[in-house]
Amino acid sequence: MASHHGGIDRRELLRNFGLGLLGTSCASWLPSLAAEIAQDPRRRRHCILLWMSGGPSQTDLFDMKPGHANGGEFKEVATSVPGLRFSEHLPKLGKFGDQLAVVRSLTTKEGDHARGTHLVRTGHPPAGEVAYPSIACALAKELEYESVLPNYVTVAPPRDINPAAFEPGFLGARYAPAIVAGSGGPPAPGAAPMALAKPVDLKMADLELPPDVNADEAARRLALWNTLERKFLDGRHANAFETHNALYRKAADLMTPDVRKAFDLTTESDKLRSQYGNGVFGQGCLLARRLVERGVPFVEVALGDGLGWDTHQDNFRRVKKLSEELDAGWATLMGELQERDLLKDTTILWISEFGRTPQINGNAGRDHFPAAWSCVFAGGGIKGGQAYGKTSADGTTVEEKQVGIGDVLATLSTALGVPPDHENVTASNRPIKIAEGTPIHDILA
Amino acid sequence: MRLKRAYFWFLVVALGIIRCSIAIAAGRSEARTTDSTLRTSEQMAARVDDLIAQMWSADKVEPAVKSADGEFMRRVCLDLNGVIPRVGDVRAFLADDNPTKRVQLIDRLLNSPRYSTHMATTWRNRILPLGVDAERGPQAVALQKWLRARFAKNLRYDNLVGEMLLTLGGDELGPALFYQANDVSPEKLATSTAELFLGVHLHCAQCHDHPTASWTQRDFWGLAAFFARVRAPDDRNNMMRMSYRLVDTNQGDVMLPNSSTVVSPKYPDGDDATDASDRTRRLQLALWLTSPENKFFSRAAVNWAWSQLFGRGIVESLDDTEAVNNQLLNELADYFVKTDFDLRNLWRTLALTQAYQLSSGGGDATKPPQDFSRMIARPLTPEQLYDSFATLAPLNDAASQPYSPETNGVTAGLEESSLRTDFIRRMRPPPGDPAEYREGTLQALLLMNGKAVADVTASGRSSLLGALEAPFLSNADCVQSLFLAAFARQPTDDEAKTCLAVLAEAKTPTDRSKALSDILWALVNSTEFAFNQ
Numbered sequence: 001m002a003s004h005h006g007g008i009d010r011r012e013l014l015r016n017f018g019l020g021l022l023g024t025s026c027a028s029w030l031p032s033l034a035a036e037i038a039q040d041p042r043r044r045r046h047c048i049l050l051w052m053s054g055g056p057s058q059t060d061l062f063d064m065k066p067g068h069a070n071g072g073e074f075k076e077v078a079t080s081v082p083g084l085r086f087s088e089h090l091p092k093l094g095k096f097g098d099q100l101a102v103v104r105s106l107t108t109k110e111g112d113h114a115r116g117t118h119l120v121r122t123g124h125p126p127a128g129e130v131a132y133p134s135i136a137c138a139l140a141k142e143l144e145y146e147s148v149l150p151n152y153v154t155v156a157p158p159r160d161i162n163p164a165a166f167e168p169g170f171l172g173a174r175y176a177p178a179i180v181a182g183s184g185g186p187p188a189p190g191a192a193p194m195a196l197a198k199p200v201d202l203k204m205a206d207l208e209l210p211p212d213v214n215a216d217e218a219a220r221r222l223a224l225w226n227t228l229e230r231k232f233l234d235g236r237h238a239n240a241f242e243t244h245n246a247l248y249r250k251a252a253d254l255m256t257p258d259v260r261k262a263f264d265l266t267t268e269s270d271k272l273r274s275q276y277g278n279g280v281f282g283q284g285c286l287l288a289r290r291l292v293e294r295g296v297p298f299v300e301v302a303l304g305d306g307l308g309w310d311t312h313q314d315n316f317r318r319v320k321k322l323s324e325e326l327d328a329g330w331a332t333l334m335g336e337l338q339e340r341d342l343l344k345d346t347t348i349l350w351i352s353e354f355g356r357t358p359q360i361n362g363n364a365g366r367d368h369f370p371a372a373w374s375c376v377f378a379g380g381g382i383k384g385g386q387a388y389g390k391t392s393a394d395g396t397t398v399e400e401k402q403v404g405i406g407d408v409l410a411t412l413s414t415a416l417g418v419p420p421d422h423e424n425v426t427a428s429n430r431p432i433k434i435a436e437g438t439p440i441h442d443i444l445a
Numbered sequence: 446m447r448l449k450r451a452y453f454w455f456l457v458v459a460l461g462i463i464r465c466s467i468a469i470a471a472g473r474s475e476a477r478t479t480d481s482t483l484r485t486s487e488q489m490a491a492r493v494d495d496l497i498a499q500m501w502s503a504d505k506v507e508p509a510v511k512s513a514d515g516e517f518m519r520r521v522c523l524d525l526n527g528v529i530p531r532v533g534d535v536r537a538f539l540a541d542d543n544p545t546k547r548v549q550l551i552d553r554l555l556n557s558p559r560y561s562t563h564m565a566t567t568w569r570n571r572i573l574p575l576g577v578d579a580e581r582g583p584q585a586v587a588l589q590k591w592l593r594a595r596f597a598k599n600l601r602y603d604n605l606v607g608e609m610l611l612t613l614g615g616d617e618l619g620p621a622l623f624y625q626a627n628d629v630s631p632e633k634l635a636t637s638t639a640e641l642f643l644g645v646h647l648h649c650a651q652c653h654d655h656p657t658a659s660w661t662q663r664d665f666w667g668l669a670a671f672f673a674r675v676r677a678p679d680d681r682n683n684m685m686r687m688s689y690r691l692v693d694t695n696q697g698d699v700m701l702p703n704s705s706t707v708v709s710p711k712y713p714d715g716d717d718a719t720d721a722s723d724r725t726r727r728l729q730l731a732l733w734l735t736s737p738e739n740k741f742f743s744r745a746a747v748n749w750a751w752s753q754l755f756g757r758g759i760v761e762s763l764d765d766t767e768a769v770n771n772q773l774l775n776e777l778a779d780y781f782v783k784t785d786f787d788l789r790n791l792w793r794t795l796a797l798t799q800a801y802q803l804s805s806g807g808g809d810a811t812k813p814p815q816d817f818s819r820m821i822a823r824p825l826t827p828e829q830l831y832d833s834f835a836t837l838a839p840l841n842d843a844a845s846q847p848y849s850p851e852t853n854g855v856t857a858g859l860e861e862s863s864l865r866t867d868f869i870r871r872m873r874p875p876p877g878d879p880a881e882y883r884e885g886t887l888q889a890l891l892l893m894n895g896k897a898v899a900d901v902t903a904s905g906r907s908s909l910l911g912a913l914e915a916p917f918l919s920n921a922d923c924v925q926s927l928f929l930a931a932f933a934r935q936p937t938d939d940e941a942k943t944c945l946a947v948l949a950e951a952k953t954p955t956d957r958s959k960a961l962s963d964i965l966w967a968l969v970n971s972t973e974f975a976f977n978q
Contacts, residue, residue: 150886150887163870167870168875170875170876171875172873172874172875172876172877172883173870173871173872173873173874173875173884173885173887173888174874174875174883174884174885174887174888175875175885176871176885176887178887206887206890206891206893206894206895207890207894208894209894210894210896210899210903212899212903212905213899217959217963220947220963221963221966221967224943224944224947224963224964224967225966225967225970225971227943228940228943228967228968228971229971229972231937231939231940231943232971232972232973233972236806238822239881240822240824240880240881240882240976241822241882241972241976243881243882244824244882244884244972244975244976245972247882247884247885247886247888247889248889248893248970250886250889251886251889251890251893252893254886254890255890255893255894426876427876428636428637428640428646428648429646429648429649430648
């Protein structure tokens with residue numbers, strides 16, 4: 001009854017219970033908890049979301065229209081898979097064509113950045129009675145397992161566009177992502193991130209000590225904290241107290257050198273770092289690989305500072321630069337995951353809030369376009385080497401196999417082994433599915 | 446279609462009548478003392494304790510001892526004002542040997558501006574689903590201000606609810622967010638109304654009747670029908686604007702799911718309502734809902750208020766009419782009605798009970814205490830936590846100073862302190878049992894290393910630590926001050942010894958400042974600080 005009210009499912013209950021028991025004598029529960037987790041088939045699944053804020057031009061990337069007036073300046077070139085062709089500015093990614101499934105028939109109804117961002121990231125238009133969680137928070141919750149590392153790490157999310165779309169909503173703040181921001185000097189205005197001489201460093205919020213506290217003092221504080229906590233908890237056997245204390249100890253574990261090392265990109269060679277691209281996106285992809293290696297189930301990396309892909313003017317120069325950044329980061333990530341045999345367990349989704357008009361406007365730009373656009377799946381659970389669906393010769397309408405955003409999110413969920421109709425329950429007892437839509441079975445492995 | 450002008454004016458007049466009754470209520474409260482059948486809150490509190498003592502003896506339960514003064518003070522300050530007490534007030538209270546000091550404290554808290562701020566925060570969070578704040582910040586602040594003004598003048602609860610349900614929005618910023626957040630959808634409004642003001646989960650009956658449940662599909666859709674004729678003018682400007690407008694129309698119906706069967710308005714567990722030319726459907730609903738005869742309304746209000754002070758309601762489900770604690774609930778609900786829905790008097794009554802003043806310690810704390818025989822410890826809400834930090838040491842944003850005479854936590858415009866808003870958003874726990882700690886490691890990191898705690902505990906920045914630099918204060922004085930400030934109690938000998946050992950290691954004034962900072966950091970991050978016991 002209480003669990004139904006609380007919006008909490010069985011695994012979560014077990015986990016909370018386990019935490020509540022840390023430090024008490026009922027250790028006999030722990031082995032069965034471990035067994036429960038070990039049997040969980042979703043244990044080793046990972047997801048990497050590549051979020052393209054601003055709305056990239058599908059016509060200049062994955063659904064080109066060579067020979068048509070809408071086609072634009074770029075050439076379409078072959079990938080490693082016969083018949084599957086991308087922009088000439090994605091040459092490295094093209095080598096992984098057999099791992100990629102391009103969905104060319106996505107249709108949505110929101111053409112405003114804030115509303116579109118909410119729709120794509122939660123599966124629902126904004127401003128409803130239910131604060132829907134972002135799909136990333138919802139999936140990370142399902143993929144969670146015991147680890148000192150955060151469950152969902154996001155690199156440079158453009159949250160200001162619509163804060164609610166990046167948040168866990170009714171699931172509560174504990175399912176919020178750990179936010180990583182770039183540091184080491186922002187690029188000069190207008191400078192292309194690829195042109196950075198040195199790779200940027202990435203830092204996780206609140207993992208670092210406050211500026212006026214050094215490591216010795218932090219250790220002294222924790223030791224004192226621990227002594228006083230024991231005195232308080234001694235003789236008080238409330239589960240809620242134990243939960244609080246255990247969480248702090250877990251957070252203190254996060255601050256240990258081992259964990260901070262996971263975020264320390266300077267241990268990678270300069271050559272590899274620049275291969276990923278020196279900007280926040282490239283280094284974010286490198287961090288994604290390091291985190292997936294260490295078991296983090298969900299990592300998100302944003303490309304396009306603010307609304308970078310919002311190319312109303314000067315589309316071709318800007319898309320070329322962004323494509324190069326995308327190509328370097330994403331392709332290197334694919335290669336490194338494959339080398340480590342992690343790609344088969346890692347599902348990647350490349351998506352944005354909408355696409356761009358196939359027509360080219362008077363400023364050599366392209367405008368917002370939700371009617372017919374593309375997203376790309378890759379890796380674990382995905383049948384690569386194909387384009388799914390088809391747009392018309394001018395790119396303005398979907399001609400075959402139209403899908404909605406619910407279908408895309410349900411596909412992602414299914415590829416990760418999470419049933420999309422799994423329900424979380426809101427405070428007012430409303431069951432909410434992970435994703436409302438039909439998985440696209442043709443692209444699922 | 447727009448409501449005819451005459452209906453509109455009727456609504457205005459009806460609202461006027463409701464508002465006039467405030468004045469009547471004020472008059473009645475004068476008469477209250479002469480009504481020998483109406484108990485004072487002291488007498489009612491004693492009656493509550495009698496009923497609880499009967500439960501204890503029937504169930505052979507041994508109650509906990511009375512709370513210590515400090516434990517009680519921290520609890521009642523958090524419950525009625527949403528912040529821990531200031532260290533000066535703690536010292537004065539502990540030193541006071543007046544036997545009525547607890548009553549005086551309760552009265553002081555109920556008349557503090559912080560009372561209305563805290564109540565408004567609590568109701569704003571109740572009314573708005575998790576996450577609406579993030580999307581509609583200024584509107585949520587407007588709602589908070591609207592609520593706060595009403596709690597400040599102790600508006601009758603029935604009138605408060607009536608005003609919100611009958612709002613037309615527009616220039617009256619705030620209450621229309623109830624409609625907006627529910628998408629002006631009859632189903633969602635019915636669900637929220639039933640939960641907030643009737644205390645029942647009607648929406649389970651939305652799709653079909655359940656054999657075991659007391660509510661039918663007819664009940665659900667009958668309630669939804671009352672909201673079928675209120676509309677937000679369907680233009681994009683209205684949706685985006687601060688001054689969200691609502692209009693009543695004379696058309697619109699709800700139908701059973703997947704059918705074309707129109708459902709007419711029907712009061713839950715009551716009669717059908719007939720459409721009348723002189724009153725809108727939602728006016729009819731508001732009049733029924735807030736009437737003294739509607740037991741759902743008063744029971745829900747009392748059970749919720751009780752849960753705020755005791756960590757759980759008198760009964761778990763208001764649908765359960767067989768619940769053993771129903772007598773206690775019903776007597777309190779009747780008392781609330783007889784006192785003209787006086788909220789301040791209700792809080793006073795509950796806080797005066799001996800049950801509320803029991804200790805949270807003792808007994809087997811792994812099990813929930815039976816029959817309120819011990820206080821349940823509850824984690825501080827994100828707002829209580831942030832405002833308590835600000836009480837310890839003013840943070841860098843004046844807007845969130847809980848005791849500042851200028852603000853009392855209320856800002857002039859519709860902006861709130863972004864530091865506070867950001868902290869609250871990142872700390873908001875998932876829904877669930879209020880007695881459970883429902884945060885995650887990221888929240889613990891935010892508290893250990895984040896800006897709010899760093900500002901409170903940094904030597905050189907924290908005003909609390911600054912005050913401890915005074916030359917005449919011994920180390921023991923400092924440790925005592927820190928414990929009083931954080932926990933409203935003296936350190937135990939053992940705790941004092943541990944902290945004094947830390948201070949004794951400090952060789953220089955700088956080291957001593959750091960050591961004091963470390964002690965405060967450990968206290969602020971402790972389990973004891975995180976809970977209202």
